[in-house]
Amino acid sequence: MGRQPCCEKVGLKRGPWTVDEDQKLMNFILNNGIHCWRMVPKLAGLMRCGKSCRLRWTNYLRPDLKRGALSEMEENQIIQLHSRLGNRWSKIAAHFPGRTDNEIKNHWNTRIKKRLKLLGLDPVTHKPIDPPERYHPKDSQATPWEEEEKSLDVGLSDNPCREDLSMAKQDGFDLGLDDNGSAFLSYGMLWEGLDMENMKIQGNPSNSCTTAFSMDGSVYPSLVEESSLLEDSKLYWTHSVDSVPSWSGMHSLEEMFSIGNHK
DNA sequence: AATAACACCAACCGCGCTTGA
Protein backbone atom coordinates (compact mmCIF):
# COMPACT_ATOMS: atom_id res chain seq x y z
CA MET A 1 0.00 0.00 0.00
CA GLY A 2 1.79 3.08 -1.20
CA ARG A 3 1.31 6.66 -0.32
CA GLN A 4 -1.72 8.27 -1.85
CA PRO A 5 -1.03 10.84 -4.55
CA CYS A 6 -1.08 14.43 -3.38
CA CYS A 7 -4.15 15.08 -5.47
CA GLU A 8 -6.48 13.53 -7.98
CA LYS A 9 -4.43 13.82 -11.13
CA VAL A 10 -7.21 13.00 -13.59
CA GLY A 11 -8.13 16.11 -15.56
CA LEU A 12 -5.38 18.23 -14.08
CA LYS A 13 -3.11 20.27 -16.29
CA ARG A 14 0.63 19.66 -16.22
CA GLY A 15 3.66 21.16 -17.84
CA PRO A 16 4.62 24.78 -18.35
CA TRP A 17 2.40 27.47 -16.85
CA THR A 18 0.60 29.90 -19.10
CA VAL A 19 0.39 33.65 -18.55
CA ASP A 20 -3.27 33.27 -17.74
CA GLU A 21 -2.60 30.64 -15.10
CA ASP A 22 0.13 32.78 -13.56
CA GLN A 23 -2.21 35.73 -13.35
CA LYS A 24 -4.94 33.67 -11.75
CA LEU A 25 -2.60 32.29 -9.14
CA MET A 26 -0.98 35.65 -8.52
CA ASN A 27 -4.28 37.44 -8.14
CA PHE A 28 -5.64 34.80 -5.84
CA ILE A 29 -2.66 34.85 -3.51
CA LEU A 30 -2.41 38.61 -3.50
CA ASN A 31 -6.06 38.89 -2.56
CA ASN A 32 -6.38 35.96 -0.19
CA GLY A 33 -2.99 34.86 0.98
CA ILE A 34 -2.25 31.19 1.42
CA HIS A 35 -3.74 29.02 4.08
CA CYS A 36 -4.05 25.66 2.38
CA TRP A 37 -2.28 24.88 -0.88
CA ARG A 38 -4.65 22.06 -1.58
CA MET A 39 -7.51 24.53 -1.80
CA VAL A 40 -5.65 27.17 -3.80
CA PRO A 41 -6.22 25.71 -7.29
CA LYS A 42 -9.90 25.14 -6.65
CA LEU A 43 -10.48 28.60 -5.29
CA ALA A 44 -8.29 30.25 -7.89
CA GLY A 45 -9.96 28.40 -10.74
CA LEU A 46 -6.88 26.50 -11.81
CA MET A 47 -6.74 22.97 -13.18
CA ARG A 48 -3.52 22.29 -11.29
CA CYS A 49 -2.72 20.41 -8.13
CA GLY A 50 -1.87 22.39 -5.02
CA LYS A 51 1.66 21.17 -5.10
CA SER A 52 2.16 22.52 -8.59
CA CYS A 53 0.75 25.88 -7.49
CA ARG A 54 3.08 26.01 -4.53
CA LEU A 55 6.09 25.27 -6.72
CA ARG A 56 5.08 27.90 -9.23
CA TRP A 57 4.64 30.48 -6.52
CA THR A 58 7.81 29.76 -4.58
CA ASN A 59 10.05 29.34 -7.59
CA TYR A 60 8.68 31.89 -9.98
CA LEU A 61 5.87 34.20 -8.90
CA ARG A 62 6.96 35.26 -5.43
CA PRO A 63 7.45 39.03 -5.53
CA ASP A 64 10.66 38.95 -3.51
CA LEU A 65 12.50 36.78 -5.99
CA LYS A 66 15.73 38.17 -7.29
CA ARG A 67 16.08 37.77 -11.02
CA GLY A 68 19.20 37.28 -13.05
CA ALA A 69 22.31 35.16 -12.89
CA LEU A 70 24.05 34.47 -9.64
CA SER A 71 27.08 36.63 -9.07
CA GLU A 72 30.54 35.22 -8.54
CA MET A 73 30.26 36.29 -4.93
CA GLU A 74 27.05 34.35 -4.55
CA GLU A 75 28.64 31.31 -6.19
CA ASN A 76 31.53 31.42 -3.78
CA GLN A 77 29.14 31.64 -0.87
CA ILE A 78 27.15 28.71 -2.21
CA ILE A 79 30.28 26.60 -2.42
CA GLN A 80 31.33 27.44 1.09
CA LEU A 81 27.87 26.78 2.48
CA HIS A 82 27.65 23.53 0.52
CA SER A 83 30.91 22.38 2.02
CA ARG A 84 29.30 22.80 5.42
CA LEU A 85 25.73 21.78 4.78
CA GLY A 86 25.88 19.33 1.88
CA ASN A 87 22.89 19.18 -0.48
CA ARG A 88 20.60 21.02 1.90
CA TRP A 89 19.48 23.46 -0.70
CA SER A 90 16.76 25.06 1.33
CA LYS A 91 19.17 25.83 4.13
CA ILE A 92 21.70 27.18 1.65
CA ALA A 93 18.99 29.24 -0.07
CA ALA A 94 18.04 30.74 3.28
CA HIS A 95 21.30 32.67 3.12
CA PHE A 96 20.34 34.25 -0.19
CA PRO A 97 17.30 36.50 0.04
CA GLY A 98 15.40 36.35 -3.22
CA ARG A 99 16.94 33.10 -4.39
CA THR A 100 15.14 29.77 -4.34
CA ASP A 101 16.48 26.40 -3.35
CA ASN A 102 15.58 25.14 -6.81
CA GLU A 103 17.56 27.90 -8.46
CA ILE A 104 20.60 27.26 -6.32
CA LYS A 105 20.34 23.53 -6.80
CA ASN A 106 20.13 23.95 -10.57
CA HIS A 107 23.04 26.32 -10.59
CA TRP A 108 25.07 23.91 -8.54
CA ASN A 109 24.30 20.94 -10.78
CA THR A 110 24.85 22.72 -14.06
CA ARG A 111 27.74 25.06 -13.36
CA ILE A 112 29.45 24.94 -10.02
CA LYS A 113 29.90 21.18 -10.05
CA LYS A 114 31.72 21.38 -13.37
CA ARG A 115 33.88 24.22 -12.23
CA LEU A 116 34.93 22.39 -9.12
CA LYS A 117 35.81 19.35 -11.20
CA LEU A 118 37.87 21.51 -13.51
CA LEU A 119 39.69 22.74 -10.47
CA GLY A 120 40.36 19.17 -9.43
CA LEU A 121 38.01 19.33 -6.47
CA ASP A 122 35.41 16.76 -5.57
CA PRO A 123 32.02 18.53 -5.58
CA VAL A 124 30.80 16.28 -2.81
CA THR A 125 33.67 16.46 -0.38
CA HIS A 126 35.18 19.76 -1.59
CA LYS A 127 38.59 18.18 -1.34
CA PRO A 128 41.13 17.51 -4.07
CA ILE A 129 40.13 14.48 -6.10
CA ASP A 130 41.87 11.29 -4.91
CA PRO A 131 43.49 12.77 -1.84
CA PRO A 132 44.55 10.56 1.07
CA GLU A 133 41.44 9.77 3.08
CA ARG A 134 41.01 12.22 5.89
CA TYR A 135 37.39 11.55 6.71
CA HIS A 136 36.53 8.17 8.09
CA PRO A 137 32.79 7.69 8.44
CA LYS A 138 33.31 4.92 10.97
CA ASP A 139 34.88 7.45 13.31
CA SER A 140 31.77 9.53 13.47
CA GLN A 141 28.04 9.03 13.27
CA ALA A 142 27.56 12.35 11.55
CA THR A 143 28.85 13.61 8.24
CA PRO A 144 31.16 16.61 8.31
CA TRP A 145 28.33 18.93 7.34
CA GLU A 146 26.07 17.43 9.98
CA GLU A 147 28.75 18.03 12.58
CA GLU A 148 29.14 21.53 11.23
CA GLU A 149 25.45 22.23 11.42
CA LYS A 150 25.39 21.38 15.09
CA SER A 151 27.53 24.39 15.74
CA LEU A 152 25.72 26.61 13.28
CA ASP A 153 22.49 28.46 13.29
CA VAL A 154 21.64 28.25 9.63
CA GLY A 155 18.43 30.19 9.95
CA LEU A 156 18.01 33.71 8.68
CA SER A 157 19.48 36.39 10.84
CA ASP A 158 19.01 40.11 10.50
CA ASN A 159 21.89 40.12 8.12
CA PRO A 160 22.61 36.63 6.85
CA CYS A 161 25.78 37.69 5.17
CA ARG A 162 27.15 39.17 8.34
CA GLU A 163 26.51 35.85 9.97
CA ASP A 164 28.51 34.27 7.20
CA LEU A 165 31.26 36.74 7.79
CA SER A 166 31.67 35.63 11.34
CA MET A 167 31.51 32.02 10.22
CA ALA A 168 34.23 32.69 7.73
CA LYS A 169 36.37 34.42 10.26
CA GLN A 170 35.89 31.64 12.77
CA ASP A 171 36.84 29.02 10.28
CA GLY A 172 39.83 30.81 8.93
CA PHE A 173 38.72 31.26 5.34
CA ASP A 174 40.65 34.44 5.11
CA LEU A 175 43.70 32.54 6.19
CA GLY A 176 43.17 29.71 3.77
CA LEU A 177 42.49 27.18 6.44
CA ASP A 178 39.73 24.64 6.49
CA ASP A 179 37.64 23.55 9.42
CA ASN A 180 40.37 21.33 10.72
CA GLY A 181 42.98 24.00 10.39
CA SER A 182 44.54 22.30 7.40
CA ALA A 183 45.80 24.08 4.33
CA PHE A 184 42.85 25.07 2.21
CA LEU A 185 42.52 26.83 -1.13
CA SER A 186 40.31 29.87 -1.15
CA TYR A 187 37.53 29.33 -3.67
CA GLY A 188 37.63 32.96 -4.52
CA MET A 189 41.27 32.70 -5.42
CA LEU A 190 40.63 29.60 -7.46
CA TRP A 191 37.80 31.33 -9.26
CA GLU A 192 39.96 34.28 -10.09
CA GLY A 193 42.72 32.01 -11.28
CA LEU A 194 40.53 29.99 -13.57
CA ASP A 195 40.30 31.29 -17.08
CA MET A 196 37.10 29.65 -18.18
CA GLU A 197 37.65 30.51 -21.80
CA ASN A 198 41.01 28.88 -22.04
CA MET A 199 40.23 26.28 -19.41
CA LYS A 200 43.48 26.61 -17.60
CA ILE A 201 44.66 27.80 -14.24
CA GLN A 202 46.45 31.08 -14.60
CA GLY A 203 47.83 30.86 -11.12
CA ASN A 204 48.63 34.21 -9.61
CA PRO A 205 46.80 34.03 -6.35
CA SER A 206 48.47 37.11 -5.02
CA ASN A 207 46.42 39.18 -7.41
CA SER A 208 43.23 37.52 -6.39
CA CYS A 209 41.42 39.41 -3.73
CA THR A 210 37.82 38.69 -4.64
CA THR A 211 36.63 36.20 -2.08
CA ALA A 212 33.10 35.57 -0.96
CA PHE A 213 33.69 37.41 2.25
CA SER A 214 34.98 40.86 2.70
CA MET A 215 36.11 41.27 6.25
CA ASP A 216 34.80 44.79 6.58
CA GLY A 217 31.37 43.46 5.68
CA SER A 218 30.69 46.33 3.36
CA VAL A 219 30.52 44.64 0.00
CA TYR A 220 27.20 43.02 -0.60
CA PRO A 221 26.00 45.03 -3.53
CA SER A 222 23.24 42.66 -4.45
CA LEU A 223 21.69 42.96 -1.02
CA VAL A 224 22.17 46.69 -0.93
CA GLU A 225 20.55 47.00 -4.32
CA GLU A 226 17.71 44.80 -3.26
CA SER A 227 17.00 46.64 -0.06
CA SER A 228 16.94 49.98 -1.81
CA LEU A 229 14.73 48.51 -4.47
CA LEU A 230 12.33 47.32 -1.84
CA GLU A 231 12.41 50.68 -0.15
CA ASP A 232 11.69 52.46 -3.39
CA SER A 233 8.74 50.35 -4.26
CA LYS A 234 7.44 50.35 -0.69
CA LEU A 235 7.22 46.61 -0.64
CA TYR A 236 7.49 44.90 2.68
CA TRP A 237 7.70 41.25 1.91
CA THR A 238 8.50 39.22 4.96
CA HIS A 239 9.09 35.70 3.71
CA SER A 240 5.83 34.62 5.22
CA VAL A 241 3.02 34.02 2.82
CA ASP A 242 0.59 34.50 5.67
CA SER A 243 1.50 38.13 5.59
CA VAL A 244 0.50 38.59 2.00
CA PRO A 245 -2.79 40.34 2.69
CA SER A 246 -1.04 42.90 4.82
CA TRP A 247 1.44 44.05 2.20
CA SER A 248 1.53 47.64 1.38
CA GLY A 249 2.33 48.61 -2.14
CA MET A 250 0.02 46.03 -3.62
CA HIS A 251 -0.59 48.19 -6.66
CA SER A 252 3.10 48.40 -7.40
CA LEU A 253 3.23 44.64 -7.28
CA GLU A 254 0.38 44.16 -9.63
CA GLU A 255 1.85 46.67 -12.04
CA MET A 256 5.17 44.95 -11.82
CA PHE A 257 3.68 41.58 -12.67
CA SER A 258 1.39 42.83 -15.36
CA ILE A 259 4.52 43.66 -17.29
CA GLY A 260 5.11 39.93 -17.41
CA ASN A 261 7.98 37.76 -16.35
CA HIS A 262 7.46 35.01 -18.80
CA LYS A 263 9.99 33.28 -20.94
C1' DA B 1 21.45 24.55 -43.62
C1' DA B 2 20.80 20.54 -40.98
C1' DT B 3 21.31 18.17 -36.97
C1' DA B 4 23.67 16.38 -33.09
C1' DA B 5 25.39 17.51 -28.65
C1' DC B 6 25.30 20.25 -24.84
C1' DA B 7 23.56 23.63 -21.32
C1' DC B 8 20.13 25.45 -18.70
C1' DC B 9 16.18 25.54 -15.82
C1' DA B 10 11.14 24.91 -14.89
C1' DA B 11 8.46 21.43 -13.35
C1' DC B 12 7.47 16.92 -11.58
C1' DC B 13 7.96 12.91 -8.41
C1' DG B 14 8.25 10.64 -4.27
C1' DC B 15 9.88 10.49 0.36
C1' DG B 16 10.13 12.22 5.03
C1' DC B 17 8.67 15.38 8.48
C1' DT B 18 5.19 17.98 11.00
C1' DT B 19 0.88 18.65 12.80
C1' DG B 20 -3.60 17.95 14.33
C1' DA B 21 -7.49 14.93 15.19
Added chain:
DNA sequence: ATCAAGCGCGGTTGGTGTTAT
Protein backbone atom coordinates in the same frame (compact mmCIF):
# COMPACT_ATOMS: atom_id res chain seq x y z
C1' DA C 1 0.07 6.57 20.79
C1' DT C 2 -1.54 6.29 16.25
C1' DC C 3 -2.73 7.71 11.82
C1' DA C 4 -3.54 10.51 7.87
C1' DA C 5 -3.32 14.98 5.54
C1' DG C 6 -0.54 18.48 4.09
C1' DC C 7 3.72 20.52 3.18
C1' DG C 8 8.66 20.97 2.18
C1' DC C 9 12.73 19.10 0.40
C1' DG C 10 15.99 16.90 -2.67
C1' DG C 11 16.56 14.22 -6.81
C1' DT C 12 15.34 13.76 -11.44
C1' DT C 13 13.22 14.58 -15.90
C1' DG C 14 12.01 16.84 -20.04
C1' DG C 15 11.55 20.91 -22.93
C1' DT C 16 13.86 24.63 -25.05
C1' DG C 17 17.64 27.39 -26.46
C1' DT C 18 22.51 27.53 -27.88
C1' DT C 19 26.72 25.89 -29.80
C1' DA C 20 29.49 22.74 -32.43
C1' DT C 21 30.14 19.78 -36.30
